[in-house]
Amino acid sequence: MRMKSLSRKEVINVENGEKLGVLGRADLIIDPESGTIKSLVILNDGLIGFGKSRKELTIAWDQIQTIGDDTILLKKS
Numbered sequence: 001m002r003m004k005s006l007s008r009k010e011v012i013n014v015e016n017g018e019k020l021g022v023l024g025r026a027d028l029i030i031d032p033e034s035g036t037i038k039s040l041v042i043l044n045d046g047l048i049g050f051g052k053s054r055k056e057l058t059i060a061w062d063q064i065q066t067i068g069d070d071t072i073l074l075k076k077s
Contacts, residue, residue, distance in 0.1 A: 009023050012074070026042050042056070
């Protein structure tokens with residue numbers, strides 16, 4: 001899967017059904033020694049990239065339950 005394909009997917013917490021937002025830009029944190037993915041950092045800007053509300057959400061890779069066509073389901077306590 002390419003990072004570009006993650007954009008526009010909705011992130012949902014399966015524990016409580018909370019919608020955490022729609023992916024805009026995302027970065028991966030990778031362990032340089034093992035090469036494994038540690039976490040996904042989601043950067044959501046305000047309306048069309050403008051505005052004051054910039055939100056950064058870091059999700060541990062092991063919290064992700066599944067990545068579907070339109071959604072990413074995660075177990076975030």
